[in-house]
Amino acid sequence: MADVVFVGITIAFFGLLALIVKGVERLER
Incomplete structure (x- = not known):
C-alpha cells in the first residue's frame, strides 16, 4: 500500500516538474 502511494507522489512530482x-x-523565449 505504501509503495502505491510513493509511486503516485513520484509521478505527480515529475509531472509538476x-x-x-x-x-x-x-x-x-
Missing part, C-alpha cells in the same frame, strides 16, 4: 520546465522555457 515538467510543467515548471515548460513554463520556464516559454518565459525565456
